[in-house]
Amino acid sequence: MVLLFFTCQAESATIQVKRVMQSWHQNVLLVEPKYNIESSEVIDDAINNGIELTLIAKLQINKKRGFWFDEVLSQQHQTYQIRYFSLSGQYQLHDLKNKERHSFVLLEDLWGHLAQKTKFTLQQEDLVNGDYLSLRLKLDAGALPSALQLPVLLSADWTFKSDQFESIIETKP
Amino acid sequence: MNSVLRQMLTKTVPILVLIVALLAALYFLIFAIQSSDQFNRMYLWLFGASIIAVVVLVLLIVQRIVWLMIRRKQAEPGIQLTTRMVVMFAGLSIPPVIVVYFFANLMVTQYIDTWFNVEIKSALNDTIELGQIFLETQTRTHLNDGKDMADQLANIEPVRQTIYLDRLLDQSQATALSLHSSDGQLLASSIIDPTQFVPMLIPSRVLNEVNQSRNYAKPEPIDNKGLQIRVAVPIETSSGGLQLGPKRILQAVFPIPSKFETLAANIETQFHQYNKQAYQREQLEKTFVIILTIVLLISVFLAILRAFSSARRLVAPIKSLSEGTQAIAEGDYSRIIPVESRDELGFLVKSFNTMSTEIAQASALAHRAQSDAEGQRTYLEKVMSHISSGVISIDADELIRLSNDSTNRILHLGKQSLINQNIDFLAMRNPTLQPLVALIKQKAKDKTSHWQQEVLIAEDSLRRVLLVRGSHISSDEIERGAHVVAFDDQTIINQAQRDAAWSEVARRLAHEVKNPLTPIQLSAERMLMRFSGKLSQEEDEILNRATQTIVSQVENLKKLVNAFSDYAKPPELKKELGGLNVLINEMVDLYSISHPGIQFTLDLIDPEPNLLLDKGRMTQLLTNLIKNAQESVKSGEVIINISSEQDTRGLVLTIKDNGQGFQQQNLAQVFEPYETTKINGSGLGLAIVKKIIEEHGGEITVSNHDNGAQVTIILPTVLT
Structure with missing residues (x-):
């Protein structure tokens, strides 16, 4: 039973925010999160069976409030679609924001590419009142076919999202 | 306040939540059915709203079941009928819904199963395999083309390779050719359509392959437009050639024939669709079952909730009628049931209200009449209780129907009620009343209209004379007739x-x-x-x-x-506050000296209570009594016992002798003047004694004890 538990844990999908790099370029702050993405067999199986996955990388600039939820000053998000082409046997990562497509023979390559890919640019004026930024990368369950939405909601194998990563906004040098 | 809050929490709030949840579900449904994408987006919200509705319905039904059980335990009127109607309504509504549910479930499952048959799947797999074989052939051909071109370029000086690249493009089927350094840097490129110029970059994965001395040739998707074959081969210099600078890489991109491209795109799209549906098949069936189940649960629960509501509404007037009937049975005729409908039940309630109003009026009249009668009776009883004469009335069965307090007092019957007792009961309680009872019965039997007669009642030492008057009431005046009798104790008057x-x-x-x-x-x-x-x-x-x-x-x-x-001699009393003990002791001393043969035994209360006494008259009284006692002893020693005690009536003085005692037949006349058994007696001794006692407000009685006579005197005491 314990073994089964650990097996299940090992097979479950994970997204972790390894680090967030911030660098100023004139009046623009470039935020580059680096992820560790590992999909589960169930997710791989779904992609190989033609299910399109949508992942959303989301960044928020927050202002702390004493006894209430923190105020969200601004937010950005980037949407990625992952799709499998059976004829060519390749996986495609589609960046909906930049309209970029990248093909990969192996799914691991795709995850590796995505882990390094997301970038957010923030204008200096958007950061004036902000205390910290938070970001996360997660599977958009609502974009899945309706038949899969309930299992995704209830199954641990489909828990494909990072925790909310919070970081102090680096001041401009 | 608490009941309002409780009603809000148990009734209003859940109903509002239910309505909001159902409206939200409807709202999401309207949006969801607009497109499949909208449906996907709204699906979870729709599901959540439906689940909330189901949960609220379950809570409401559980609450009503609990309510029903509590009311059944309390045996509330109409609750049995409510239970029966709820069960009936639920029984009527649930089976059809369940039948529809099972059939729909079966049909949906079977319908989904028909989407996936082996032939289609096999055909699609074959088609994909065929396409893959064609692509492999094409890839292999274009790889060879790429190798040929690389060989040609290997024999050309690097400086001229850029110019030669255009010639190779013209000679080959490639749409783009590019030369890259071993680190991927673009050295030269040639493209068929210059208007669609994009920098020919070499992907890192391709570069890695080639740098490991492997050729790269793979089909790949072009955005969303179709496929192309990318070939990358290293340019190997020939053995005799001159290797100038680092190794170079030729990259070529070959198009797929347009006819094949269209077909391939279609095949891939359909294969994807089929695979996607096949993958979701189980989930799809489950989803349909869940949706149907939620619809079933909402339908069934709404039906049950409606069953409760309808049953309560239908039973409400019956319950009100039941409560009204019970109220009337308990004497409350003021209950008016509100008429809430115009149907047969409303008519029934209206009729009940009319009936209860009429009963209330009749009852009020009866109550008033009864109250009047009670008033009259109370008035009569009060008047009767203040009449000093005893009054009784007997009916045709000789039962006493009316009696006042004076009757009990005059006839010495205690305080027992005589009402509804037979007239013989008087004689049973006091046998000396037998002559009176016999007289009344006789007169009642004879129906004597008006009569008056004295009756002598002999009670031990007391002879009482009752003056009895009677009158017959005919059956015309009172049902079955009656006889009323009034009597007074004439003893005192006669005595006076x-x-x-x-x-x-x-x-x-x-x-x-x-x-x-x-x-x-x-x-x-x-x-x-x-x-x-x-x-x-x-x-x-x-x-x-x-x-x-x-x-x-x-x-x-x-x-x-x-x-x-x-x-x-008329009484000329000179009463003084004092006691009897001194007088008794003086008298005993006097007699002891003058009559040594008399033995006195005294047992007097000490201290004695205060009395208002005429000492002279009291001395005369004691003299008479001691003389009588002395004279009653014919021979032998005279023993006179004098004792006194106090009780609630006053001071009780008892004088006993050891003489012959009173003759039983004379007991009633001993106080009469000139009544004596002595040869030289005047017959006035005890008469004077009695007169003195009465002058002092006391009582005197005579009786016999085991060995002689006993005279008992009661004198009122005075509180100081």
Whole structure:
């Protein structure tokens, strides 16, 4: 039973925010999160069976409030679609924001590419009142076919999202 | 306040949540059905709203079931009918819904199964495999083309390779050719359509492959437009050639024939669609089952909820009628049930209200009549209780229907109620009343209209005379007729009249007899003085004896006359506060000296209560009683016992002797004047005693004890 538990844990999908790099370029702050993405067999199986996955990388600039939820000053998000082409046997990562497509023979390559890919640019004026930024990368369950939405909601194998990563906004040098 | 809050929490809020959840579900459904993408986006919200609705419905139904069970336990009117109707409504609505649910479930499952059959899947797999074989062939061909071109370029000087690249593009089927350094840097490129110029970059994965001395040739998707074959081969210099600078890479991109591209795109799209559906098949079936189940649950629960509501609404007037009937049974005729419908139940409620109003009016009239009768009866009882005469009425069955307090008092019957008792009950309670009962029964039987008669009631030492008057009430006046009897105790009146008569007799006797006695005595003494010694001795003795007789008899007559005079004397009492003990002790001392043969035994209360006494009259009373006691003992020692005690009535003085006692037949007349058993008695001793006691407001009774007579006197005490 314990073994089964650990097996299940090992097979479950994970997204972790390894680090967030911030660098100023004139009046623009470039935020580059680096992820560790590992999909589960169930997710791989779904992609190989033609299910399109949508992942959303989301960044928020927050202002702390004493006894209430923190105020969200601004937010950005980037949407990625992952799709499998059976004829060519390749996986495609589609960046909906930049309209970029990248093909990969192996799914691991795709995850590796995505882990390094997301970038957010923030204008200096958007950061004036902000205390910290938070970001996360997660599977958009609502974009899945309706038949899969309930299992995704209830199954641990489909828990494909990072925790909310919070970081102090680096001041401009 | 609490009940309002409770009603809000248990009724209003859940119903509002239910309505909001159902409206939200409807709202999401309207949006969801607009497109499949919208449906996907709204699906979870729709599902959540439906689940909330189901949960709220379950809570509401559980709450109503609990309510029903509690009411059943309390045996609330109409609850049995409510339960039956709820079960009936639920029983009517649930089976069709369940049947539809099972059929729909079956049909949906079977319908989904028909989407996926082996032939289609096999055909699609074959098609994909065929396409893959074609692509492999194409890839292999273009790889060879790429190798040929790389060989050609290997024999050309690097400086000219850029120019030669355009020639190779013209000679080959490639749409773009590019030369890259081993680190991927673009050295030269040639493109068929310059208008669609994009920098020919070499992907890192391709570069890695080639740098490992492997050729790269793979089909790849072009955005969303179709496929192309990318080939990358290293340019190997020939053995005799000159290797200038680092190794170079030729990259070529070959198009797929347009006919094949269209077909391939279609095949891939359909294969994807099929695979996607096949993958979701199980989930799809589950989703349909879940949706159907939620729809079923909402339908069933709404039906049950409606069953509760309908049952309560239908039963409400019946419950009100039941409560109204119970209220009428308990005497509350004021209950008016609100008429809430115009159907048959409404008509029934209306009729009930009319009936209860009429009953209330009739009851009010009856109540008023009863109240009047009660008032009359109370009034009569009050009047009767204040009448000093005893009054009873008996019906045709000789049952006492009316009796007042004076009846019990006069007839010495205690406080027991005589109402509804037979007239014989009086004689049973007090046997001395037998003559009275017999008289009443006789008169009632004879239906004597008006009569009056004295009845003598003999109770031990007490002889009482009742003056009884009666009248018959005919059956015309009272149902079955009645006999009313009134009576008064005439004993005291008779006694007073008798005392007055005796006093008058005594006064006249004393007046008429006393006056001639002195001349008689003087005449006899004068005769004795005149003729004494002048007659012969024999005649002198006769004279002497005769005059002595006359004188002694006159003395006796004087005593008698004085006794009568004392009896007839009107009371001139001089009452003083004091006690009897001193008088008794003085009297006992006096008698002990003058009559040594009398043995007195005293047992007197000490300290004694205060009494208002005329000492002279009391001394006379004690003298009379001690003298009577002394005279009642014919022979032997005279023992007189005098004792006193106090009880609620006053001071009780008891004088007992060891004489012959009273004759039983004379007990009732011992206090009558001139009643005596003694030879020389005047018959006034006890009469005077009784008179003195009455003058002091006391009571006297006589009786016999085991060994002689007993006189008991009760004198009122005075509180100081």
